[in-house]
Amino acid sequence: MTRRIIVWSIAVAGLLLATENVNAQSRTVTSVNTDRRKVETPAARTDDRRDAPIKPDPRNADARPAPRAEMAPAPVRRAPDAPFRPEFRPKKEMRRLSVDAIRAFERVSFDADRTRQARLMLKADVRLTTDEIIRMALAFDFDSGRLEFLEMAYENCLDRWNFYRAVETLTFSSSRTKLIDYALEAGIRERDIYYDLTVTKEEMKEIVRILKKESFDSDRLRLAKLIVAGNWLTARQIAQMANTFEFDSSRMKFLRFAYEFCYDLENYNVAIATLDYSSNRRQLTDELARIR
Numbered sequence: 380m381t382r383r384i385i386v387w388s389i390a391v392a393g394l395l396l397a398t399e400n401v402n403a404q405s406r407t408v409t410s411v412n413t414d415r416r417k418v419e420t421p422a423a424r425t426d427d428r429r430d431a432p433i434k435p436d437p438r439n440a441d442a443r444p445a446p447r448a449e450m451a452p453a454p455v456r457r458a459p460d461a462p463f464r465p466e467f468r469p470k471k472e473m474r475r476l477s478v479d480a481i482r483a484f485e486r487v488s489f490d491a492d493r494t495r496q497a498r499l500m501l502k503a504d505v506r507l508t509t510d511e512i513i514r515m516a517l518a519f520d521f522d523s524g525r526l527e528f529l530e531m532a533y534e535n536c537l538d539r540w541n542f543y544r545a546v547e548t549l550t551f552s553s554s555r556t557k558l559i560d561y562a563l564e565a566g567i568r569e570r571d572i573y574y575d576l577t578v579t580k581e582e583m584k585e586i587v588r589i590l591k592k593e594s595f596d597s598d599r600l601r602l603a604k605l606i607v608a609g610n611w612l613t614a615r616q617i618a619q620m621a622n623t624f625e626f627d628s629s630r631m632k633f634l635r636f637a638y639e640f641c642y643d644l645e646n647y648n649v650a651i652a653t654l655d656y657s658s659n660r661r662q663l664t665d666e667l668a669r670i671r
Contacts, residue, residue: 474505476507485514490521506537509542525549529548540609542605543609547589596629597629599629614641614650621634627655630654635663
């Protein structure tokens with residue numbers, strides 16, 4: 380009996396000693412972790428004021444923090460290649476031809492009678508779009524009557540920036556030259572009404588196609604001037620038009636004329652680069668520098 384009691388006492392003492400060792404190790408780990416956190420987290424510096432709020436001076440009740448300087452917004456400039464064509468909305472007092480009137484005009488038998496009717500219509504201060512003018516011009520049988528009608532209709536055209544498309548309705552180059560010269564003079568006289576118009580990418584493709592159809596640089600130059608006189612183009616678009624010319628001499632004449640109608644003059648060296656000879660590029664650069 381005494382031996383059993385001694386064995387039980389030794390077992391209990393061993394169990395108590397093992398429990399004490401586990402508790403001691405736990406306290407040691409906790410202490411280490413706590414010390415590690417203290418090392419990893421830097422103590423707040425009393426002189427670090429980067430995040431401290433700005434407080435007004437108590438001696439001056441009106442003291443306020445200095446406002447942060449703000450940059451002025453950059454000026455917004457419309458992208459020249461963006462479609463920008465005004466949607467036509469006729470006023471009540473603006474006279475427009477009806478579809479029936481155009482159909483009746485197309486049914487007239489002779490050019491002389493068509494010219495009489497057209498003169499009567501335009502005398503009423505009617506306004507026509509380029510598409511309507513082209514449709515009526517194609518009703519004529521000969522260039523002579525068609526040319527006379529186109530010259531009359533130009534003054535009543537709503538979208539003169541598109542009038543160059545009507546030149547294609549004429550068969551002979553001499554007739555096209557007369558129409559271009561007439562419209563070019565009138566377009567330059569009244570070019571201020573086109574100030575806000577820029578040529579879209581789709582229109583530019585059509586312009587290049589029409590210019591390439593011309594057989595000679597002289598005719599191409601007249602037509603290109605007419606197109607430029609009614610629009611504002613970017614330097615890149617002017618370069619595209621200049622590349623349709625065969626000779627540097629014609630290209631230089633066009634670039635001199637188109638300079639006044641360029642939307643981004645700061646990029647005009649892109650158009651000047653279309654010239655083949657460096658001497659011509661230098662000469663044109665000097666001339667345009669004097670203009671500015």
